[in-house]
Amino acid sequence: MELKNKVILITGASGGIGAAAAQRLAGRGMSIALAGRNIKKLESVAEDCRTLGGVAEIFPGEITDENYTSGLPHAVKERFGGLHALFNNAGVFETGAFDQADISRWDDALDVNFRSLLHLTKAAIPYLLENGESAVINLSSIAGRMTFGGGGIYSATKHAVHAFSGCLFEDLRDRGLKVSTIYPGFVDTGMTSGVAGDRSHMIQPDDVARTLEFVLEFPSNACPTEIVIRPQFPL
Numbered sequence: 367m368e369l370k371n372k373v374i375l376i377t378g379a380s381g382g383i384g385a386a387a388a389q390r391l392a393g394r395g396m397s398i399a400l401a402g403r404n405i406k407k408l409e410s411v412a413e414d415c416r417t418l419g420g421v422a423e424i425f426p427g428e429i430t431d432e433n434y435t436s437g438l439p440h441a442v443k444e445r446f447g448g449l450h451a452l453f454n455n456a457g458v459f460e461t462g463a464f465d466q467a468d469i470s471r472w473d474d475a476l477d478v479n480f481r482s483l484l485h486l487t488k489a490a491i492p493y494l495l496e497n498g499e500s501a502v503i504n505l506s507s508i509a510g511r512m513t514f515g516g517g518g519i520y521s522a523t524k525h526a527v528h529a530f531s532g533c534l535f536e537d538l539r540d541r542g543l544k545v546s547t548i549y550p551g552f553v554d555t556g557m558t559s560g561v562a563g564d565r566s567h568m569i570q571p572d573d574v575a576r577t578l579e580f581v582l583e584f585p586s587n588a589c590p591t592e593i594v595i596r597p598q599f600p601l
């Protein structure tokens with residue numbers, strides 16, 4: 367799609383990949399709806415977006431709250447006049463072996479990484495389909511394509527995002543809805559602050575933002591449904 371004046375809702379926009387995506391797309395003239403919990407950080411990202419030439423507003427809330435997610439797409443349409451794309455990016459990193467797991471933390475990770483994504487997507491679809499072409503881009507992970515010891519609930523939720531995305535594409539491709547999933551390895555954000563290694567070798571948040579831009583601008587007759595991103599050099 368032509369990006370200028372189109373509207374995208376980005377979850378997890380208060381930092382990391384979500385903030386980088388907001389800034390990149392604001393620079394292309396998109397209107398950005400920023401979702402997340404941390405109001406101060408969201409406001410700072412919104413200010414950056416405006417400086418870059420985009421229009422941006424914050425829509426703070428707890429993504430596991432169904433009252434919030436069910437009303438969010440409507441609130442975005444009220445503010446911007448439409449909704450063309452949804453970037454399901456919010457997530458938490460919960461790892462560890464199952465025999466030592468705090469199951470309530472695993473439930474929380476399931477709620478943030480997968481259940482909320484389902485609920486928000488469901489609420490957004492009627493608004494997205496009002497346009498001739500629209501897109502849902504889901505942030506999975508390389509952990510959504512492989513399993514590893516200690517991968518815990520994180521890998522399972524990201525596999526769930528992978529499976530859901532493929533099915534959603536099949537369900538709505540004939541209505542012009544692109545569904546694309548991005549599977550990055552380690553990205554240099556707060557989420558990986560505990561990961562050892564050379565951070566300059568990690569994928570940078572703007573690398574993922576560029577991938578999102580690529581998907582949004584892809585010709586309307588085709589959809590890059592799955593994109594894996596790996597660091598070029600080992601950490």
Ligand SMILES: NC(=O)c1ccc[n+]([C@@H]2O[C@H](COP(=O)([O-])OP(=O)(O)OC[C@H]3O[C@@H](n4cnc5c(N)ncnc54)[C@H](OP(=O)(O)O)[C@@H]3O)[C@@H](O)[C@H]2O)c1
Nearest residue numbers: 378380381382383402403404429456457507552553555557
């Ligand atoms: N970093 C990596 O290596 C990597 C690799 C592959 C995939 N990913 C995925 O990329 C996505 C973005 O992660 P990131 O690396 O940018 O990490 P991040 O900087 O920690 O960002 C996570 C975002 O999710 C939001 N969030 C978390 N829990 C939430 C909740 N309950 N309600 C509302 N928002 C919530 C946070 O917003 P608030 O703090 O404002 O609530 C924050 O903006 C995640 O889905 C992650 O799994 C990351």
